[in-house]
Amino acid sequence: MRIGVLTGGGDCPGLNAVIRAVVRKGVEVYGHEFVGFRNGWKGPIEGHTRPLGLDQVEDILTRGGTILGSSRTNPYKVDGGVDAIRATLAEHKVDALIAIGGEDTLGVAKKLTDDGIGVVGVPKTIDNDLGATDYTFGFDTAVHIATEAIDRLRTTAESHHRALVVEVMGRHAGWIALHSGLAGGANVILVPEKKFSVDKVVEWVQRRFEREYAPIIVVAEGAMPEDGAEVLVSGEKDAFGHVRLGGIGTWLADEIAARTGKESRAVVLGHTQRGGTPTAYDRVLATRFGLHAVDAVNDGDFGVMVALRGTDIVRVKLSEATAELKTVPTERYAEAEVFFG
Numbered sequence: 559m560r561i562g563v564l565t566g567g568g569d570c571p572g573l574n575a576v577i578r579a580v581v582r583k584g585v586e587v588y589g590h591e592f593v594g595f596r597n598g599w600k601g602p603i604e605g606h607t608r609p610l611g612l613d614q615v616e617d618i619l620t621r622g623g624t625i626l627g628s629s630r631t632n633p634y635k636v637d638g639g640v641d642a643i644r645a646t647l648a649e650h651k652v653d654a655l656i657a658i659g660g661e662d663t664l665g666v667a668k669k670l671t672d673d674g675i676g677v678v679g680v681p682k683t684i685d686n687d688l689g690a691t692d693y694t695f696g697f698d699t700a701v702h703i704a705t706e707a708i709d710r711l712r713t714t715a716e717s718h719h720r721a722l723v724v725e726v727m728g729r730h731a732g733w734i735a736l737h738s739g740l741a742g743g744a745n746v747i748l749v750p751e752k753k754f755s756v757d758k759v760v761e762w763v764q765r766r767f768e769r770e771y772a773p774i775i776v777v778a779e780g781a782m783p784e785d786g787a788e789v790l791v792s793g794e795k796d797a798f799g800h801v802r803l804g805g806i807g808t809w810l811a812d813e814i815a816a817r818t819g820k821e822s823r824a825v826v827l828g829h830t831q832r833g834g835t836p837t838a839y840d841r842v843l844a845t846r847f848g849l850h851a852v853d854a855v856n857d858g859d860f861g862v863m864v865a866l867r868g869t870d871i872v873r874v875k876l877s878e879a880t881a882e883l884k885t886v887p888t889e890r891y892a893e894a895e896v897f898f899g
């Protein structure tokens with residue numbers, strides 16, 4: 559078989575580990591050949607390929623990003639996009655695709671399968687918000703990076719008696735905020751799943767200052783106050799259809815300073831959470847996903863995504879994979895609330 563591989567959506571530590579596992583098992587165990595498609599769905603639409611064999615996957619296990627490049631291109635939003643993909647697959651004699659991506663990439667994978675193109679999906683997002691899998695690779699790395707940042711920010715905050723607001727990624731789900739906040743001993747954690755009261759945040763911050771400690775507030779980029787949410791979202795969309803968020807961290811730091819009279823600083827961790835080498839956990843999960851994805855292709859089992867359930871890797875229908883966003887449940891948030899203030 560000739561199998562095409564692509565990575566779509568935001569990059570994520572562990573993508574290269576998946577690619578390596580797919581190619582190593584595909585070539586060495588099954589005798590398949592591989593074609594790399596550049597920059598997500600853009601590659602097969604525009605016919606951009608790169609060689610993908612044992613040589614190309616040597617030494618990429620620990621490397622962040624993706625050797626294939628990525629994009630948020632959706633062939634169903636490009637005139638003639640799906641026909642162009644069919645033509646490219648025919649030209650390169652590609653029998654099936656492995657698409658590694660998040661909600662959007664896997665949504666396209668499902669539609670293409672319905673349209674007769676054989677695709678197997680591999681879930682990826684640092685946000686950990688895909689419903690069909692217990693964890694996605696990249697999440698553990700992002701949480702480690704955010705936790706280390708919180709640890710470092712705490713000592714400088716305490717030296718200067720300041721409140722430190724740490725804004726982490728997570729537009730729709732607060733998993734990174736919850737886990738890094740718990741691991742870093744944050745005094746307040748704010749997530750998109752629950753609108754927060756600024757009065758309450760100020761109360762926790764003041765209590766912390768009274769105890770002669772500097773408060774650390776971890777806020778997910780998609781978290782919103784009960785009032786004033788409209789000031790945070792400009793409503794404008796960027797070229798990829800993302801609504802631009804207005805910087806909740808900076809806004810909150812200013813509110814805290816104005817209401818407490820204490821110095822406050824905001825730090826936006828942004829894309830540092832997505833860069834660099836994956837943790838050991840993410841390398842292992844990504845590798846296992848890659849091995850099982852190539853098994854599915856070899857079995858001709860298309861329209862499925864590999865997923866982690868407990869400690870097992872299973873196959874789930876792509877329709878199930880993209881059906882629902884996994885957000886932080888109330889009980890999980892309540893566990894963290896015990897430590898607020």
Ligand code: F6P
Pocket residue numbers: 568660683684685727728729779800832
């Ligand atoms: O979905 C992954 C993610 O990193 C989100 O946490 C974040 O909101 C978004 O991508 C950022 O996208 P971009 O890289 O396009 O700025």
